[in-house]
Amino acid sequence: MLTTFSVQTTYKFIYSRITLSILLSISPMLYAQQVPCNPSCSDISGGYVNESSHGGVLTIDNVQLSGVGPYNNSTIMLGTPESPYSGNIEFKANNLIIDAQSTYQVDANAINLGSATRNSTTTADISNSSITFKSLGNTNSNYHVVGIVMDGHTAGQTVNFNLKNTDINVSSDNNVFLTAGIWTSTYATKESNIILDNTNLKIESNSGAAHGIGIGNTKTGMDILSITTIQDISPGTITVKGNTAAYGITVDSLGKSTYIDNKSDISVETTSSDSKAYGINTLTQENIINTQAQTIKVKGGNIAYGINTQGTGNQSIANSAAITVESSNQATGILTQSTSTTGNVSISTVGDITVKGSGNTYGISATSQGNTTIDVASKIDASNATGTGIYSNTTTGTNNITLHAGSNIIGGRSANSAGIAIQSTSGNQQLLLEQGSQLSSLNDLALSSQSSTGNTEINNNGQITGYATLMGNNVVFNNQSAGVIDLKNFGSGSKGDIIYNVGSSNGVFNNAGLIKFADKNFDDTATKAVFNVATFNNSGIIDLTGKNPNGTNDLVGDTFTINGNYVSNGGSIYLNTLLDDASSNNGQGTSDLIIVNGNVTTSSGATNLYITPTASTANLGQLTTGNGIKVVEVQGTSSSDAFQLGRPVVAGAYEYTLGQGQNDDSWYLSSYYKGNTGGNGIIQYNPAIGAYLANQTAAVQMFQQTLFDRLISSSDGKNNDASKSLFWMRTKMTHGSYDSVHGQLNNRNRSYSLQMGGDLNVWALDDGGYFHLGMMAGYGDAKNTNKSDSTGTKTDGKVKGYTTGVYGTYFANQDTNLGLYVDLWSQMGWYRNEISGEAQQGTKKYNSTVWSNSVELGYGIPLTESGDYQWLATPQAQFTYNHYDADNQHDKNNLSITNNNASGLDTRLGIRFHARGIQKDLIEPFLEVNWLDTTAKNELDFNGKSYKDGFAKDRLEAKIGLQGNINKQWSVSAQMGGQWGNNSFSNYQGQLNVNYKF
Incomplete structure (x- = not known):
């Protein structure tokens, strides 16, 4: 028989039986029970009737219950605590407010849903309610205080709790064994379903x-499937504070499975020093945990776990909450164990x-006899003294750990700490770090693995800071193209030296990414790294320079040792090196050093060595002695094409090249061409020397001119009239080359200039001559490339400048082509210079000036007439x-430039042949031949030693061109020419002139 009873009242205290409508305010307790009621109901006389043969429904709407009850143990009770119901029980409450306290000496509950027999169902639907319950009087440590309880006395019940928009606040004083918000079954339930909204x-x-929330199922020997489901519809909060123990959600059951879908924030704390605290704790055979809360915070005295699952079946955890766990002893964010070979473990977290x-x-700690899969896309911080970020131990199953983009695993500083520690008895192990992931530990042990017979494979596309100890017979470490291994964390608990163990005997390390050192150790000493591996294959980058934020590399002497064979597949190695005479360190020099205690072979290309000269080092850039400076030490044999320089190495006035020693297979840097030559070899000079010298020469030569570079001497059929004022413009381009610096550098150069000017006045003189006074200005730029003949290294020089000046010209005759002329000019030039190149550390910029003063004399002589032309000769x-001036310079390659010496006298002696029209305007050819000489030394001091430019002191010049009049005012000319001299000097030029006479 099913009886339904409804209560709708605003009375605070109500005592009622299902068949009666009498309202009695006698205590803060409401008993609702199904009873067999005859018409007289004579058996109802007070208390409750113990009847267990039926089920029932109780509906409560808009009821408030409050007060203190000294006798009864439940504010609302369905059924009796002594015996179960055989039928289904359903409790519905809306807008229920309970604010009650109990001084009862045994179990005390706000709502007790009683118990039901096997295969029956107990359902509680509570919405828009508030339940506050406090026990004041418990003195028996075996009793419980619960907000909502369903206490089963037999096995096989189904429990359904649906709570929406409801607050439950339960507290207890004195000696209470257990205090809970929601608790079901002390024996065995068939199924428990709790839904919170x-x-x-x-x-x-x-x-x-x-x-x-607590689910208990401790009945042994049951043949009933036990399933627990706890689900959040929308977020709420679970806050628990206990003394000896505290649990946010716990399922302590011998049942089959538990499923928890939690969206509520969980905060758990204990007050006793010898206590334990759990955010979520499940102990069924199979456990599935899905957390979508914002936070899970756990603070325990002795043991604290964020999420803990244990069972014989599959264990699955998917977490998106930020988990914070704190304990004075043991603390674990996620702990899971599967104790059967058929049980697998799966953990994924996107929450920190x-x-x-x-x-x-x-x-994270995972132990399994089956397979384990761990996926992390968040930060795991276990950086306290004894912390390990991820620990995974399997027996026969596989270990698969993946760190996704954005993950960051940090271990602690003690000797037992690690970023990740994985173990397997016979199963395979695989760790994958995706691009954007990070792994480190404050003690530098980023990764530890042990495998007896299985295979271990590490694939790194992220960043690993620290070292790895990978024990086993079949270990492969792949540092892939996006992978970064920073060998030192340099915390206070880190090691002085780094030892990378890759396999017991046949390990393979494949480097396609980046392996790097920091600038210096935490105690300001060099770093030593040792790779114990059978084969080290390198196609990536090994960087020992540190590249600290200040851009300096003061520390030298780091070593990278491979206790095995090195196979070059291209790749790069970066080293700091003291570029001195190599007399230090037993004649081997001082450098970061690669040590191979096996053989070196080449598979698919040479390894490029990139050398960074150490900064703030005295006498940097010296000629080497012996084999030179050792940069790669090979104990076995080395193929001759295993290493090469990735970029030129220059310091001071010299360039250094790489080669093997005369009597060993090691690799050295030498300032001599072809290595050790006993001091009689060809010195390799820094090509920047040639660029500085060429810039100096280019500035001096840029705006040099003659009278006929300004004046077009074409005839109008009679003469070239000196009485007319002149505006002129010329543009010139040159291209040349020569050998420089003891013939070891080849200079190629080109220049462009534009110059214009005009007469301010023309005076007719008493002797029949004319004097022109004018002003001029110009702009030009020049470029040069200096290449080492022995190494092919290039350095570029650039010069940009402008000039202003004045000129004055005397013509003895009105016909400018005949008789004497004297041309004077003076100009000042300002120049911006640059030095750059593949061997230069940055671009060097500096300023210079040139003040030039010129006197030119010539005499036009008619020679003969032929047809329409008259031929003239003009000796000149x-x-x-030229006075050149520039400040002393010091570039980043430790090259000091002083004592500029480009000032001197230029002399030109030559003759000009010119054919002009006799009676009419004609196109007129001309030819010039000159001998050029300079007293300028064109030299500079580099690091205290003088070097000369290869610009030829004596040169032969020839020019040929055409000129003519466009009309009576405008005339144009075009010419080509060349210069030749010693040091393979050659220079070719083209010029275009325009004159306007008025």
Whole structure:
């Protein structure tokens, strides 16, 4: 028989029986029970009737219950605590407010849903309600205080709790064993389903254990499937504070499976030093945990776990909450164990995990006899003294760990800490770090693995800071193209030296990414790294320079040792080197060093060595002695094409090249061409020397001119009239080459200039001559490339400048082509210079000036007439003094430039042949031949030693061109020419002139 009873009242205290409508305000307790009621109901006389043969429904709407009850143990009770119902029980409450306290000496509950027999169902639907319950009088440590309880006395019940928009606040004082918000079954339930929708639980106990939600199923020997489901529809909160223990959600059951889908924030704390605290704790055979909360915070005295699952079946955890766990001893963010070979473990987290404890602490700890899969896309911080970010141990199953982009695993600083520690008895192990992931530990042990017979494979596309100890017979470490291994973390607990163990005997390390050192050790000493591996294959980068943020590399002497064979597949190695005379360190020099205690072979290309000269080092850039400076030490044999320089190495005035020693297979840097030559070899000079010298020469030569570079001497059929004022413009381009610096550098150069000017006045003189006074200005730029003949290294020089000046010209005759002329000019030039190149550390910029003064004399002589032309010859002599000035310089390659010496007298002696029209305007050819000489030394001091430019002191010049009049005012000319001299000097030029006479 099913009886339904409804209560709708605003009375605070109500005592009622299902068949009666009498309302009695006698206590803060409501008993609702199904009873067999005859018409007289004579058996109802008070208390409750113990009847267990039926089920029932109780509906409560808009009821408030409050007060203190000294006698009864439940504010609302369905059925009796002594015997179960055989039927189904359904409790419905809306807008129910309970604010009750109990001084009862045994179990005390806000709502007790009684118990039901096997295969029956108990359902509670509570919405828009508030339940506050506090026990004041418990003195028996074996009893419980619960907000909502379903206490089963037999096995096989189904329990359904649906709570929406409801708050449950339960607290207890004195000697209470257990305090809980929601608790079901002390025996065996068939199925427990708890659904929370925007529901908040706050549980506090001053004595025993405290639970937010607890599912108990401790009956042994049952043949009934036990399934537990706890699900959040929308977020709420679960706050638990206990003394000896505290649990946010716990399922302690011998049943089959548990499924928890939690969206509520969980906060758990204990007050006793010898206590334990769990955010979520499940102990069924199979456990599935899905957390979508914002936070899970756990603080325990002795043991604290964020999420803990244990069972014989599959264990699955998917976490998106930020988990924070703190304990004075052991602390673990996620702990899971599967104790059967048929049980697998799966853990994934996108929520950050932070653990703190003085004992062993783990971000994630997984133990399985089957397969284990761990996926991390968040930060796991176990950086306390004994912390390990991820620990995974399998027996026969496989270990698969993946760190996704954005993950960051940090281990602690003690000797037992690690970023990740994985173990397997006979199963395979695989760790994958995706691009954007990070792995480190404050003690530098980023990764530890042990495998007896299985295979271990590490694939790194992220960043690993620290070293790895990978024990086993079949170990392969792949540092892939995006992978970074930073060998030192340099925390206070880190090692002085780094030892990378890759396999017991046949390990393989494949480097396609980056392996790097920091600038210096935490104690300001060099770093030593040792790779114990059978084969080291390199196609990536090994960087020992540090590249600190200040851009300096003061520390030299780091070593990278491979206790095995090195196979070059291209790749690069970066080293700091003291570029001195190599007399230090037993004649081997001082450098970061690659040591191969096996053989070196080449598979698919040479390894490029990139050398960075150490900064702030005295006498940097010296000629080497012996084999030179050792950079790669080979104990076995080395193929001759295993290493090459990735970029030129220059310091001071010299360039250094790489080669093997005369009597060993090691590799050295030498300032001599072809290595050790006993001091009689060809010195390799820094090509920047040639560029500085060429810039100096280019500035001096840029705006040099003659009278006929300004004046077009074409005839109008009679003469070239000196009485007319002149505006002129010329543009010139040159291209040349020569050998420089003891013939070891080849200079190729080109220049462009544009110059214009005009007469300010023309005076007719008493002797029949004319004097022109004018002003001029110009702009030009020049470029040069200096290449080492022995190494092919190039350095570029650039010069940009402008000039202003004045000129004055005397013509003895009105016909400018005949008789004497004297041309004077003076100009000042300002120049911006640059030095750059593949061997230069940055671009060097500096300023210079040139003040030039010139006197030119010539005499036009008619020779003969032929047809329409008259041929003239004009002997010429010109003397130009150039004063060059530039500040001393010091570039980043430790090259000091002082004592500039490009000032001197230029002399030109030559003759000009010119054919002009006799009676009419004609196109007129001309030819010039000159001898050029300079007294300028064109030299500079580099690091205290003088070097000369290869610009020829004596040169032969020839020019040929055409000129003519466009009309009576405008005339144009075009010419080509060349210069030749010693040091393979050659220079070719083209010029275009325009004159306007007025």
